[in-house]
Amino acid sequence: MNNITIRPATEADLPAMHALVYELAVYEKEPEAVVTTPAEYLEDFRNGLFEGHIAELDGQVAGMTLFFMAYSTWRGKMLYLDDFVVSEKFRRHGIGQLLFDAFVAEGRNRGCRMIKWQVLDWNTPALNFYKKNNAEIEEGWWNGRIIFSNK
C-alpha cells in the first residue's frame, strides 16, 4: 500500500523540481532548451513568478506541477500549467491523476473561468490523459516567440 501526498511546493523543493523539469525535457527531446538553474528558480519563486504542487510517494518527491496566474483577454484570469512531471520510476501509481486533480481544484478555488497548458502533438499518452480528464485540445494555434538569450 503506497502513501501518496500532494502538497504545495516550498523553496526546499526547487532543486527536485528543476531535476524533474530536466528529466521531462530529455523525454521531449530538448534537454539543451533548459537554460534555467535551481538558483534561478529560487529567486523567481521568491518573487512570486510561479507556484507548484509536489507529489510524494512514501516520503520521496515523485512528481510536480508548476503553474502561475495568467490572463486571457477573452476569459479573464486563468491558471496556467507550465510543467507537469511524474518521474519515470514513480509512474503507474496514479500520481499524475492526483497532481492534475489538485491543479484543477486550484484553478477552481481561485475563481478562474479556465485552466490552460500545452502538450506536444506527438505525445499520445499525455493527450489521452487530458482527454480522459474532459479537457479540450485546440489544434489551430501556433506559438510565436523571440528568444533574447540562450544563457
Place this chain on the structure above:
Amino acid sequence: MNNITIRPATEADLPAMHALVYELAVYEKEPEAVVTTPAEYLEDFRNGLFEGHIAELDGQVAGMTLFFMAYSTWRGKMLYLDDFVVSEKFRRHGIGQLLFDAFVAEGRNRGCRMIKWQVLDWNTPALNFYKKNNAEIEEGWWNGRIIFSNK
C-alpha cells in the same frame, strides 16, 4: 503627417481595450468566446493580472497590446503577449510595428530571456508580420484547456 504615440495603458483605457479585444475576436470568428467585461478588466488590472500598451493616432486610441509576466520552466521569466490589436480603420500607418517594438523592448528591459504569444495557423498576415520581426513560429504544440464557466 500622423502623430503616433505608444504609452502604458491606464485604468481609463480599459473600456477601449475591451472594445479592441472584441473587434479582434470577431475577425478571429469567435466573438462568443469573449465572456469578460470592461468592469472585470478594471478589477483584474487593479489586481496586477495584466498590463498593456496603448497606441494613439492623433489622440485617438488606435491599438493596444495586453501582456503579463509568465514563466517557462525551461527559460525562466518571460513576457507573454495575450492580445495585440490595431483597429481595422487605423491600419497601414505602421502602428502595429510600433506596438510590437514596444512589447519587445518591455521584455528585454525586464530581463526576460524570451517573449511569447500565440497566432492562429490561418492568419497569414500575422504570421508574415512575426516572421519579418525575426520571431520563431512553433507548430508542434497543441493547447489543452478546461473551461469551468462560460459566464
